[in-house]
Structure formats: structure tokens, C-alpha cells
Amino acid sequence: TNVSKLLSFHQAPRAISHHLRYPTHVRIVEVGPRDGLQNESRILPTHIKIELINQLSKTGLQTIEATSFVSPKWVPQMADHKEVVQGLPKQSEISYPVLVPNMKGLETAVSYFVEGKKSLVA
Ligand SMILES: CC(C)(COP(=O)([O-])OP(=O)([O-])OC[C@H]1O[C@@H](n2cnc3c(N)ncnc32)[C@H](O)[C@@H]1OP(=O)([O-])[O-])[C@@H](O)C(=O)NCCC(=O)NCCSC(=O)C[C@@](C)(O)CC(=O)[O-]
Numbered sequence: 001t002n003v004s005k006l007l008s009f010h011q012a013p014r015a016i017s018h019h020l021r022y023p024t025h026v027r028i029v030e031v032g033p034r035d036g037l038q039n040e041s042r043i044l045p046t047h048i049k050i051e052l053i054n055q056l057s058k059t060g061l062q063t064i065e066a067t068s069f070v071s072p073k074w075v076p077q078m079a080d081h082k083e084v085v086q087g088l089p090k091q092s093e094i095s096y097p098v099l100v101p102n103m104k105g106l107e108t109a110v111s112y113f114v115e116g117k118k119s120l121v122a
Contacts, residue, residue: 030056031065033084034099038068038077046080050087057094066096069105069112082112 033053037044044052049067056064066088072079081098088096100106 027063028061029063029065029097030061032056034065034068034078038075040077043077043079046083046087049080049084053084053088053096057089057092061094063095063097066098068099068101069109070099070101071104081109085112 033049033056037049037052053064053066067081067084068075068078069081070078085096085098098109100109
């Protein structure tokens, strides 16, 4: 039967791969400067975080999550979120989204981005 043909070992990979629809485009979002650093027990100085982002920006990545507008009480590693945003490249084809876990974080981010005239990447 067709099913047994499909499932026979030597044909299965070709038969299955023929029906798979692989995406034609993959978007890689680098989250290390936020998701990685927020879990570090040691709080890195802001200039080191900015240097990390600058180095990552040279790798061809198009999206690099920069920081998180979260309470420093909860995530002290992200307390310097405004300074990190301040240190981002002023003009870049790369987007630097930030994490906002709640409305308070969104309000802070929006107020800062508008004040700092940076384009907020949601
Ligand atoms: C969610 C809450 C706030 C609830 O925590 P809560 O204590 O219920 O919140 P609250 O509203 O009572 O606020 C507590 C204090 O934090 C302040 N506050 C509150 N929010 C903010 C803010 N955004 N920025 C600055 N300050 C803030 C707020 O003003 C208050 O200050 P106080 O009155 O005590 O002086 C808390 O549990 C929290 O922030 N937790 C940390 C959330 C977080 O960042 N987790 C890690 C990110 S999630 C993650 O990593 C997974 C992910 C995203 O990577 C998965 C994926 O990538 O798919």
C-alpha cells in the first residue's frame, strides 16, 4: 500500500522530506544581552554590556535584544536599562528590542524612548 511504501525505511526520509515545507527565511533574534545577562550572578558594568552589543552588531545579526525595563528589585542585572539604551548605536539598520514585563515597564520605556528620541522597538 502507499502507507507501507511511505514508511519503508529507504523511502521514508525522501517521502517525508518531500512533504515538509521548510521556511524560506529564518530570523535570528539574539537575546544574550538581556536573557543571558539577567541570569548572571555578577552584575556587569554598563560599558561591558554595550561593548557586547556592539560586538554582536558586527556579526550580521539584524535583531539584538538589548535590555529589560523591569524593576531593579526583581532583576538588578537590568537596573541600567536606560544607560544601555543610551549607549546603543544612534543610527543602525539593526533593531534593538527591549523586554517590558508589565505596564510599568512599558510606561518607563515609552517615556524614555520618546524623551531620548529613540525609536522604540517593541
Ligand atoms: C512582574 C512583577 C513586576 C510583579 O511584581 P510585583 O511585586 O507584583 O509588582 P508590583 O507592581 O507590586 O511592583 C513591585 C515594585 O516594583 C516596581 N515595578 C514593577 N514593575 C516595574 C518595572 N517594570 N520597572 C520598574 N519598576 C517596576 C513597582 O513600582 C513596585 O515598586 P515599589 O512600589 O515597591 O517601590 C515582578 O514579578 C517582576 O518584575 N518580575 C520579573 C519579571 C522578569 O523580568 N522576569 C525575567 C524576564 S521573563 C524571561 O526571562 C523569560 C523570557 C521572556 O526570556 C522567555 C522568553 O524569552 O520567551
